Amino acid sequence: MLEVYRHYKGAHYLRLISALHSEDLAEHEVYRTLYDNPKSRVWVRPAEMFHGLTDDGEPRFSLVGAVGRAFPEDEAELAGFGYDTWGKGVTLDAFLAADLLDPDTRRGERWFLRDSAGEKVSVLNLLRLARGVVGIASVVTNPERRGNGFASLLVRAVMELAWIEDSATRFFLFAEERPQMYERLGFHTLSESEQHFKPALAMATGDAPLTPLEREIVRVYF
Numbered sequence: 001m002l003e004v005y006r007h008y009k010g011a012h013y014l015r016l017i018s019a020l021h022s023e024d025l026a027e028h029e030v031y032r033t034l035y036d037n038p039k040s041r042v043w044v045r046p047a048e049m050f051h052g053l054t055d056d057g058e059p060r061f062s063l064v065g066a067v068g069r070a071f072p073e074d075e076a077e078l079a080g081f082g083y084d085t086w087g088k089g090v091t092l093d094a095f096l097a098a099d100l101l102d103p104d105t106r107r108g109e110r111w112f113l114r115d116s117a118g119e120k121v122s123v124l125n126l127l128r129l130a131r132g133v134v135g136i137a138s139v140v141t142n143p144e145r146r147g148n149g150f151a152s153l154l155v156r157a158v159m160e161l162a163w164i165e166d167s168a169t170r171f172f173l174f175a176e177e178r179p180q181m182y183e184r185l186g187f188h189t190l191s192e193s194e195q196h197f198k199p200a201l202a203m204a205t206g207d208a209p210l211t212p213l214e215r216e217i218v219r220v221y222f
């Protein structure tokens, strides 16, 4: 899994890999901003400095958690996070059993975030709909851990990883709640003519008009 760090000034970063400097073999950390930084999205720093203290004696970067792909053995715990929202009228066991079989929840890639203690906290589905067109669905955080910024970090981290592969990638989602959270992550609400599933709001990144394929994706909810 890839670690997420909080810089002492408040911004978040995804540590991508360690690397050795070609000249002196000093270890370095390579990391990516989890926010728009016009200077650069990818930075490198000596590992000793990255993991060291500031002049004021506080850690320069503090571990917040880690992001990675979910494996089948992770699913029972992750699926349970949505029970309070999507499991109305059924037992938890019935909800989990149905979730494991549901092709809609299972399609795509499941990505999740652990906290710094290793506990699973948030999960989402990443749907690669076409080259450069990615859907984000079923974003959910453990009910006991909501409101701590975990879903925001997970969504942004998977966006940054997709942008490493293709910087032109455009993301789509249907916000059932908290559209402001997605606005802070770079999404905007699509025009009224693209809203077919209210109250869920169709949102996307990027300013370009929707292509015919993207319009169709929004019309059929992915």
Ligand SMILES: CC(C)(COP(=O)(O)OP(=O)(O)OC[C@H]1O[C@@H](n2cnc3c(N)ncnc32)[C@H](O)[C@@H]1OP(=O)(O)O)[C@@H](O)C(=O)NCCC(=O)NCCS
Binding pocket: 082, 085, 122, 138, 139, 140, 141, 142, 145, 146, 147, 148, 149, 150, 151, 152, 153, 174, 175, 176, 177, 178, 179, 180, 181
């Ligand atoms: C929607 C949901 C995934 C958000 O998860 P979360 O981990 O609580 O999300 P975040 O903490 O990143 O953001 C939620 C709010 O907490 C706030 N917040 C509180 N503390 C924060 C912190 N330390 N850092 C960042 N945001 C913080 C955010 O500003 C945000 O507020 P806003 O939406 O009013 O602007 C969660 O509420 C959930 O699981 N709901 C049930 C399932 C669901 O409805 N999913 C949505 C499908 S679209």
